[in-house]
Amino acid sequence: MFNIVVYLRRHRIEWIATGVAVLSVVLGLFIHLYPDNLTHIWFFNVGQGDASLIKTASNQYILIDGGPTDEVVGMLDAVMPMWHRKLDAVILTHSHSDHATGLLSVIDRYPIGAFWYSGAEYNSETYKALISEVSRQEIPIQLANQNDTLLFKESKLEILFPVIEKPFSNDPNAVSIVNTFHYKNFSMLFTGDIPTSEEPGFIASIQDVDVIKVPHHGSRSASSNSLVSAAKPEVGVIGLGADNSFGHPHQEVVDRYQAVGTKLYRTDQDGTIEIVTDGQYYKVL
Numbered sequence: 609m610f611n612i613v614v615y616l617r618r619h620r621i622e623w624i625a626t627g628v629a630v631l632s633v634v635l636g637l638f639i640h641l642y643p644d645n646l647t648h649i650w651f652f653n654v655g656q657g658d659a660s661l662i663k664t665a666s667n668q669y670i671l672i673d674g675g676p677t678d679e680v681v682g683m684l685d686a687v688m689p690m691w692h693r694k695l696d697a698v699i700l701t702h703s704h705s706d707h708a709t710g711l712l713s714v715i716d717r718y719p720i721g722a723f724w725y726s727g728a729e730y731n732s733e734t735y736k737a738l739i740s741e742v743s744r745q746e747i748p749i750q751l752a753n754q755n756d757t758l759l760f761k762e763s764k765l766e767i768l769f770p771v772i773e774k775p776f777s778n779d780p781n782a783v784s785i786v787n788t789f790h791y792k793n794f795s796m797l798f799t800g801d802i803p804t805s806e807e808p809g810f811i812a813s814i815q816d817v818d819v820i821k822v823p824h825h826g827s828r829s830a831s832s833n834s835l836v837s838a839a840k841p842e843v844g845v846i847g848l849g850a851d852n853s854f855g856h857p858h859q860e861v862v863d864r865y866q867a868v869g870t871k872l873y874r875t876d877q878d879g880t881i882e883i884v885t886d887g888q889y890y891k892v893l
């Protein structure tokens with residue numbers, strides 16, 4: 609008799625424990641996916657490349673670049689609610705495959721409100737396939753031009769570069785779309801792989817920002833002293849693969865940011881980086 613009571617008690621405790629565990633997972637998912645009126649920015653760990661997702665406070669989704677593989681699709685699935693499988697805007701900063709490749713799978717899976725790119729020509733199979741697929745699916749195409757503003761209710765995204773009336777350079781990095789995302793007092797600068805040689809084309813409009821997506825994976829060809837001191841970011845995120853063959857991030861670039869007090873995060877060491885903000889305060893997760 610005693611043994612039966614002990615057996616039942618023990619199993620009841622196990623059942624209760626299982627119930628509590630299941631309930632917390634369900635609640636956790638619900639709380640995680642439920643609209644929280646905050647802005648989230650994920651800088652995904654896609655290896656040597658860039659892919660960032662912004663969820664605005666009013667639940668609009670903006671994807672900037674898709675990284676070098678189709679891995680980004682699983683990452684989007686993990687953070688977007690099941691009932692909201694739509695990207696309001698996709699921005700391709702430039703045509704190189706470490707930014708463009710993942711978007712081919714993204715546009716296959718998600719309805720896209722608008723596709724923003726520079727319109728520059730570039731002879732790469734991936735890029736040509738992506739642009740022709742965007743046209744075939746009749747996704748509205750927008751050419752990003754300096755001073756364009758994308759409005760997302762209480763947030764906005766300002767295009768600082770390039771200028772589409774000017775002839776484009778043959779170097780895709782040099783026509784990277786540079787833009788600032790604003791939500792109340794919070795701002796983040798997205799830079800693609802823009803090299804220092806092109807900074808004079810937009811540096812006058814750079815203001816103090818909270819966060820910068822460090823241009824060109826921390827390469828010494830980007831992030832001049834002038835850019836770093838104009839932006840004075842508190843936080844910098846670098847998208848790169850561990851032991852990449854380029855030696856990114858270059859030490860002098862790391863030093864330059866640290867000299868203005870920027871705290872750097874890197875996807876090869878920190879994994880996917882998430883920033884959450886209410887427009888006044890923000891934290892890095």
Ligand SMILES: [Zn+2]
Pocket residue numbers: 657658704706707801824825
């Ligand atoms: Zn790149």
